[in-house]
Amino acid sequence: MTKFPDAAPPKAVQAGSAISPSAPSAPLSRRGLLSATTRLAGAAAVIAAARAALPAGAWAATADAPETTKAILGFIALTDSSPLIIAKEKGLFAKYGLPDVEVQKQASWGTTRDNLELGGAAGGIDGAHILTPMPYLISAGKVTKNNNKLSMRILARLNTDGxxxxxxxxxxxxxxxxxxxxxxxxxxxxxxxxxxxxxxxxxxxxxxxxxxxxxxxxxxxxxxxxxxxxxxxxxxxxxxxxxxxxxxxxxxxxxxxxxxxxxxxxxxxxxxxxWSKHPEKSLGMRADWIDKHPMAAKALLMAVLEAQQWCDKDENKEEMCEIVGKREWFKVPVKDIVGRAQGTFDYGNGRVVEDSPHLMKFWRDHASYPFRSHDLWFLTENQRWGYMPADLDAKALIEEVNGEAMWREAAAAIGVAAADMPEGTSRGKETFYDGAVFDPENPSAYLAALSIKRVA
Structure with a gap:
């Protein structure tokens, strides 16, 4: 068997609000009028710059303001980390009151795990672009040092497919x-x-x-x-x-x-x-960081959700690839990223598919929502291969790790209508290319039907 490697939202302040009337004053001289005009022009320039930087408005400090302005997030050089990079590059973290968020490249998933164990306060990271099963493996103490359990939460799915x-x-x-x-x-x-x-x-x-x-x-x-x-x-x-x-x-x-x-x-x-529209990466955070900074966690999630919406628009795909391909992020030629991001797949064996339905999705078709039924599939497959015990209480672990309730709060706060959110926490039965069916109401039947597995 493969061994594990070592080791209610604040209201926006709108530019151009009315100035309170003051007591009548003497008529302005020509010099005074010019001076006032210059000051107003300067103010207008500042407002215009603010609007350009934060087109949706800056967030005022209120009782619901983030408890901290900083979080340290890890990422691996993979296209599905784009929402974190775009949230940083486009000023979305700053927009929601977190100007000091850092997005740091990790060398491997093992390094990501190690830095999550350390935590941001000890030189590691507070959260990450992460393989969806990893927060479960970490929370259960299956991949951590000395098998210590470190409670994690999944706040969003970052993408499907790709x-x-x-x-x-x-x-x-x-x-x-x-x-x-x-x-x-x-x-x-x-x-x-x-x-x-x-x-x-x-x-x-x-x-x-x-x-x-x-x-x-x-x-x-x-x-x-x-x-x-x-x-x-x-x-x-x-x-x-x-x-x-x-x-x-x-x-x-x-x-x-x-x-x-x-x-x-x-x-x-x-x-x-x-598996069409399969879940892939997630935004995972240390549970203790969320518990200490609940409003900051919600603000961070709002920024990431808005970035996912931006990344999913066809007209933004090329710019997205140009940004993430930069030296400080992937250090990869844009030509290696953009084709498949736009849905054109050159398989390299003479097969070329354009407008593929299997391109990476960041928002459409509820790609961002962390369905609990999908987390159950990952846990079931981890049982299949012996990474998780056969008697695992999957329901209890999902209750601990899956943060879909905060996802709904953050989505509503950025203007997502209730009608545009999933009705429930399950996407229902899933069918794979070989005809296998996973019913989240009966995962044991799915396991029993598999011929090659490590669990009885």
């Missing part, structure tokens, strides 16, 4: 794609010849691990017995396949597209083909 499973270009001759039945015999042949067959993901029990495992198992390949499932940080995936250390990997963008652009391998499938 990941990929890529394979080395030599497998194009076998026609490996969503249907990869030929891999079982091929991998067995390589093992018989003494080669260790490696498939990479980004963190045990995380989304990429679960997509890779689901795909392999659905094609008859046991991810623990037929191959070695290894951990590689997202930005290192392409380099590792270039030196031929792996047969396949699962990761988010832009690394699948970069692999294609460098002609090293190709995309066998996008994860949206495996």
């Amino acid at each position: 990941q990929g499973i890529s394979v080395h270009r030599r497998y194009s001759e076998l026609g490996v794609g969503l249907d990869a039945g030929a891999l079982k015999a091929e991998f067995a042949k390589q093992k018989a010849a003494g080669k260790e067959v490696k498939c990479a993901m980004t963190f045990p029990g995380g989304t990429h691990d679960l997509w890779l495992r689901y795909w392999l198992a659905a094609n008859g390949v046991d991810p623990d017995r037929d191959v070695s499932t290894i951990v590689v940080p997202p930005p290192q995936m392409v380099a590792n396949m270039k030196v031929d250390t792996m047969e396949a990997f699962c990761v988010g963008e832009p690394w699948n597209a970069q692999l294609v652009n460098q002609n090293i391998g190709y995309t066998a499938l996008t994860t949206g083909e495996l």
Whole structure:
């Protein structure tokens, strides 16, 4: 089995409010009139600048003002971290009273975990762009030092879809794609010849691990017995396949597209083909930080939700990619990011799909809302592979970690109508590409129907 790696809102102050009348005064001289005109022009310039910087208005200090102006958030260089970067770059954190929010790059998901354990006050981070299962694994003490439990909360889903499973270009001759039945015999042949067959993901029990495992198992390949499932940080995936250390990997963008652009391998499938509109990354925060700063947490969430709305607009995709591609963020050519962000997928094996329904979504189709039924699927799959115990009280853990109530408060505060929010906390039954159905009302039946698993 794969081991874990070491280690009511404030009201906006509108510019241009009326000036209170004063007592009558003597008529202005020509010099006085010019002086007054100059002062008014200066004031108008300041107001115009404020409007340009904060088009929706600045937030006044009230009893509901954030308890702190600072939070430290981590991110990995993946396109689905864009809402945090855009919230910083576009001044949305500042707009909601958090001008000192820092968004810091993390080297790996293991580093993200370590820095969350430290916390912002001790040189780490308070929250992060994170693989959805990780706050559960951390809260349960499954991936932490000495198995200490650190309570986390998920405040929003950052995106749906937009990941990929890529394979080395030599497998194009076998026609490996969503249907990869030929891999079982091929991998067995390589093992018989003494080669260790490696498939990479980004963190045990995380989304990429679960997509890779689901795909392999659905094609008859046991991810623990037929191959070695290894951990590689997202930005290192392409380099590792270039030196031929792996047969396949699962990761988010832009690394699948970069692999294609460098002609090293190709995309066998996008994860949206495996499960359409599947949940992916989340905004996770330490629970103690939220409990200490509840209004700041809500303000931070409001900024991220507004950034998600901005990122999801087609007319903003190119600018988004130009921003996140900068040296201080991804340090990646825009051409490696923008195509798939806009819905054009060059798979690298002669297949090109335009206007793909499986492009990354940040807001549409309730992409931002953290459905509890989705968290239950992740926990069930973690039970499937032995990362979580078979007797896990999933309902209690979801009650602790899932923060959908704060999501609804923050969404209402930025003007999202109740009719535009999900009616309940479940999206209902989910159907996968191989015909498997997950019913959140009966997860045990889903588990029982799976042929390759580690749980009885």
